[in-house]
Amino acid sequence: MNSDIILKAEDLHFSYDDDHSHSLNGLSLEIRRGQKVAFMGANGSGKSTFFLCCTGIHRPQSGKLYFNGEEVQYNRKGLLNLRSKVGIVFQDPDNQLFSASVYQEISFGILNLGVSEEQAKKKVEEVIDYLEITPFRHKPTHALSGGQKKQVSIADILVMHPDIIILDEPAAALDPKHTAMVNHIVDRMTENGITVLMATHDVNYAYEWADEIMLFHEGKVLMHGSPAEVFGNRAALRRTNLEPPAVLELFESLCKKGILKASLPLPKNLKTLEKYIAEINLNPHYGGTKIMSENTKKAILAVSFGTSHNDTRAVTIDAIEQDMQNAFPDYPLYRAWTSKMIIKKVNKRDNVHIHTVKEAMEQMRADGITDVLVQPTHVINGIENDLMKEDALSYREYFHSISFGDPLLTNEQDNLEVIQAVAEEFSHLTRDEVLVLMGHGTTHYANSIYAALDYTFKDKGYENIFLGTVEAYPTMESLLKMIKNYKPSKVVLAPFMIVAGDHAKNDMAGDDPDSWYSQFKAAGYEVEPVVKGLGEYPGIRKLLVEHLQALEK
Numbered sequence: 246m247n248s249d250i251i252l253k254a255e256d257l258h259f260s261y262d263d264d265h266s267h268s269l270n271g272l273s274l275e276i277r278r279g280q281k282v283a284f285m286g287a288n289g290s291g292k293s294t295f296f297l298c299c300t301g302i303h304r305p306q307s308g309k310l311y312f313n314g315e316e317v318q319y320n321r322k323g324l325l326n327l328r329s330k331v332g333i334v335f336q337d338p339d340n341q342l343f344s345a346s347v348y349q350e351i352s353f354g355i356l357n358l359g360v361s362e363e364q365a366k367k368k369v370e371e372v373i374d375y376l377e378i379t380p381f382r383h384k385p386t387h388a389l390s391g392g393q394k395k396q397v398s399i400a401d402i403l404v405m406h407p408d409i410i411i412l413d414e415p416a417a418a419l420d421p422k423h424t425a426m427v428n429h430i431v432d433r434m435t436e437n438g439i440t441v442l443m444a445t446h447d448v449n450y451a452y453e454w455a456d457e458i459m460l461f462h463e464g465k466v467l468m469h470g471s472p473a474e475v476f477g478n479r480a481a482l483r484r485t486n487l488e489p490p491a492v493l494e495l496f497e498s499l500c501k502k503g504i505l506k507a508s509l510p511l512p513k514n515l516k517t518l519e520k521y522i523a524e525i526n527l528n529p530h531y532g533g534t535k536i537m538s539e540n541t542k543k544a545i546l547a548v549s550f551g552t553s554h555n556d557t558r559a560v561t562i563d564a565i566e567q568d569m570q571n572a573f574p575d576y577p578l579y580r581a582w583t584s585k586m587i588i589k590k591v592n593k594r595d596n597v598h599i600h601t602v603k604e605a606m607e608q609m610r611a612d613g614i615t616d617v618l619v620q621p622t623h624v625i626n627g628i629e630n631d632l633m634k635e636d637a638l639s640y641r642e643y644f645h646s647i648s649f650g651d652p653l654l655t656n657e658q659d660n661l662e663v664i665q666a667v668a669e670e671f672s673h674l675t676r677d678e679v680l681v682l683m684g685h686g687t688t689h690y691a692n693s694i695y696a697a698l699d700y701t702f703k704d705k706g707y708e709n710i711f712l713g714t715v716e717a718y719p720t721m722e723s724l725l726k727m728i729k730n731y732k733p734s735k736v737v738l739a740p741f742m743i744v745a746g747d748h749a750k751n752d753m754a755g756d757d758p759d760s761w762y763s764q765f766k767a768a769g770y771e772v773e774p775v776v777k778g779l780g781e782y783p784g785i786r787k788l789l790v791e792h793l794q795a796l797e798k
């Protein structure tokens with residue numbers, strides 16, 4: 246037999262009443278020397294019965310038990326040898342303590358082994374000191390508290406210097422302080438190389454403490470493995486009435502939400518989990534922790550709605566991406582568009598494939614990128630931006646971190662800078678000329694930014710700048726009303742969109758009677774359309790790059 250194996254059971258059967266119900270029903274297992282093994286399983290699954298067989302209190306009706314490679318003999322000599330090497334601490338100390346005084350109690354077993362009184366005294370004193378029993382050593386055993394009785398029953402066994410200690414629910418009926426004390430004693434035993442077998446229903450303790458878990462079910466071993474293996478097997482836990490450890494459940498739930506990365510080592514306890522959480526850079530990183538700092542490979546993902554007009558694309562989206570690349574020359578830059586329709590159109594017409602967000606994430610994953618800085622060129626925090634984030638985050642488990650830069654108009658400061666960029670672009674306008682900006686507009690609640698910004702233009706002294714939308718509020722009707730009151734000599738039209746695509750060329754500047762150009766013309770104004778996307782304004786590009794840079798601060 247492998248000398249590493251200290252205890253081995255082979256097909257043990259045991260019945261209490263010689264009837265047909267087997268408390269041990271063909272039980273086989275092996276225990277390796279020096280291991281901490283937690284015995285778990287439903288009530289009545291046979292853990293205590295097995296322990297009683299290990300100490301020779303019960304004799305299996307069939308099967309074999311080996312200790313240190315030798316088959317256990319159930320004669321007086323064999324049993325004495327077994328009991329000197331395998332000690333059991335019962336769940337209820339009252340089943341174990343029968344001497345009147347603490348000293349007598351602890352010395353009883355060792356004197357029975359034939360050790361001289363002098364030697365026994367020395368060993369008893371050592372263990373009294375080691376287990377901190379001195380303060381109550383002179384009390385009669387019946388007057389001890391539950392925790393003190395437990396200490397003495399452990400001392401009973403430790404004094405014999407066993408190779409294996411069996412603890413049956415050592416913390417049962419103990420308060421948290423005494424539980425901690427017993428756990429501390431157990432830790433010290435294992436440090437001294439004793440093999441410890443412990444029956445416990447405390448999954449949290451077993452998960453953290455044990456090297457191995459022996460899962461009992463109906464008198465046999467259902468599963469034997471590391472705590473991670475056994476507690477990771479939910480079907481086995483269900484069969485044995487056990488719940489997964491709280492720390493594992495919490496860790497899994499944080500991984501599912503993308504807050505922690507599933508590739509982190511499983512946390513053994515809440516302290517480790519707390520450390521993981523403390524090391525998350527919550528804002529605005531997703532899915533990442535800073536724990537794995539080596540081998541990072543960062544990349545930028547520039548996400549735009551897209552345009553099929555190559556002329557405007559070159560001076561807007563391409564120019565923005567170029568500025569981002571200039572700001573981070575060492576990071577590869579990937580492009581994605583959110584409009585599948587435009588992607589399809591460009592693909593068909595130019596044979597050029599532009600990635601969707603998911604495709605770009607997939608590509609970065611294949612390229613070994615670990616951290617993704619996503620910078621949208623979206624104007625507002627609307628539905629496009631929300632969906633883009635959702636798509637990117639569906640890949641969270643493959644990256645260390647995915648962080649999102651803000652769209653153009655996100656906070657008060659952005660609004661002011663955008664106003665500044667627009668005002669600079671149109672600084673040549675005279676007071677009696679108005680600039681009418683055409684935003685896109687959305688049913689998303691973020692649409693209110695357009696009216697707010699229109700108000701802020703005026704508040705900042707640009708009474709001649711108006712902002713409306715094609716698809717929402719402020720509408721063309723409200724613009725016409727306000728501009729009528731202003732009585733301008735000329736209306737200059739410009740898109741308030743990153744690219745000057747279909748909306749700018751047709752809905753704004755087209756000849757169709759519904760276009761803004763035609764409607765202002767029909768209202769009697771001189772109209773000058775400026776088909777130039779926001780992406781062409783240096784101030785706008787600078788702001789988007791700043792949003793990207795904010796991710797690295």
Ligand SMILES: Nc1ncnc2c1ncn2[C@@H]1O[C@H](COP(=O)(O)OP(=O)(O)OP(=O)(O)O)[C@@H](O)[C@H]1O
Binds near residue numbers: 290461
């Ligand atoms: N002294 C006894 N007399 C008769 N049957 C017993 C005795 N002790 C245990 N049994 C039976 O043997 C089976 C195994 O019980 P055992 O105490 O070994 O289980 P256990 O896994 O230690 O349970 P628990 O988690 O409740 O301590 C049960 O069906 C139980 O009813």
